[in-house]
Amino acid sequence: MADILRAIRSNPLLRGLAARLGAGYIRLVHRTVRWTILGPEAEDAVRHGPDNVILGIWHGRLLAVPALMTRQLEVHAIISANRDGELIAAAVKRFGIDVIRGSSADRRKPDKDKQGREALEAALEKLKGDRRVIVALTPDGPRGPRMRCQPGIALLSARTGKTVYPWAYATRRAKVLRSWDRFMLPLPFDRGVILFGRPVPAPTSDDPATIEEHRLRIEAAMLEAAHRVDTFLGRDPIVPDDRPGVTGGGLAPWPPAPEAEPERPEAERAGS
Numbered sequence: 001m002a003d004i005l006r007a008i009r010s011n012p013l014l015r016g017l018a019a020r021l022g023a024g025y026i027r028l029v030h031r032t033v034r035w036t037i038l039g040p041e042a043e044d045a046v047r048h049g050p051d052n053v054i055l056g057i058w059h060g061r062l063l064a065v066p067a068l069m070t071r072q073l074e075v076h077a078i079i080s081a082n083r084d085g086e087l088i089a090a091a092v093k094r095f096g097i098d099v100i101r102g103s104s105a106d107r108r109k110p111d112k113d114k115q116g117r118e119a120l121e122a123a124l125e126k127l128k129g130d131r132r133v134i135v136a137l138t139p140d141g142p143r144g145p146r147m148r149c150q151p152g153i154a155l156l157s158a159r160t161g162k163t164v165y166p167w168a169y170a171t172r173r174a175k176v177l178r179s180w181d182r183f184m185l186p187l188p189f190d191r192g193v194i195l196f197g198r199p200v201p202a203p204t205s206d207d208p209a210t211i212e213e214h215r216l217r218i219e220a221a222m223l224e225a226a227h228r229v230d231t232f233l234g235r236d237p238i239v240p241d242d243r244p245g246v247t248g249g250g251l252a253p254w255p256p257a258p259e260a261e262p263e264r265p266e267a268e269r270a271g272s
Contacts, residue, residue: 008087015083019090023066026091030067032188033171038232042196046134046165047073052127054157054164055136056222058147060181060238062088062138064169066095068194074133076100076126078119080142100126100135120152127160136167139218144180147223147240154215158206164218166197168225172233182238193232197225 008014037043046053057065069075077092079085081101089099102119123135135156139149157164170184171192177183186192200218203210223240230237 010083015087016090018087019094022087022091023094026063026067026095028188029064029171029186033186033190033192036191036193036232037196038193038228039196039198042165042199045163045199046167046196050132052129052133052135052160052162054127054153054160054162055134055167056149056153056164056218057136057138057167058181058222058226059138059141059144060146060176060179060183061168061170061226063184064186064192064194065136065167066092066097069095069097069134069136071096074098074131076123076133076135078102078123078135078137081119082142085142097136116152120156123156124159127156127162135162139222140181145241146181147219147226147238149215149219149222151211151215153218154211155206157200157202157218158211158214161202163202164200164221166200166218166222166225167195168197168222168229169194170226170229170233170235172235174235176238180241184238191233193229195225195229197221197228 008018046055075096076098077089078100079089079092085101089101093099100119100122102116102122123137126133127135137153137156139153140147153164156162169186169192171186171190173187173190174192175185175187177185198221200214200221203214227237
């Protein structure tokens, strides 16, 4: 499998084919899974609210996102500037999503330019513009640690004054891969849950202490969202990487404080 992945990453024709197949699989899952939507008020704010928003998604929960972002929405996704990111970018573009390439620096390769500054500046411009947009990003990407926010999402929120909305999904029979991000691979003809989580408003300052506090609030809200969709379906929650010395710049509480079982919405939606 590793040899196959390396061949796909290194060959533009194979990457294009993989992107087409990936987009087709995403559509199949979206249309055949019986989805329950949680957080309708947050969903309405993300889809139809008057203000631009930031959507925070854990790297391991990426797959179901593109099909939900209809072409009536202007969505810009920040995707890493590497070969894996190129494959993901090619797939999401098939859903009308614009791509901003760049990511935070790899701590193992501090001298390698990951175009993170350029991606941040491009996202700032989009969020501050007059057009109504959604900027989506994975704050634990591209290489982790798993489910630990890097500071970029907090800085982007603080400098634009835009609210961060956590987003998570799970399906009952999904396969969880043994990758660093514990990537969730949903299966067709299943039952699933999509959650638009509690919003995290922007702070009034972008000084380092405030950014760190904001980062921790975002991380906690995103952990809560992932925990909630897993437990709603009776799955064992995927937990963040808490190995000694592995953090996103500071740890958020885990597990989230216990909460009441979420109320099931009156109607369940089938993907369309």
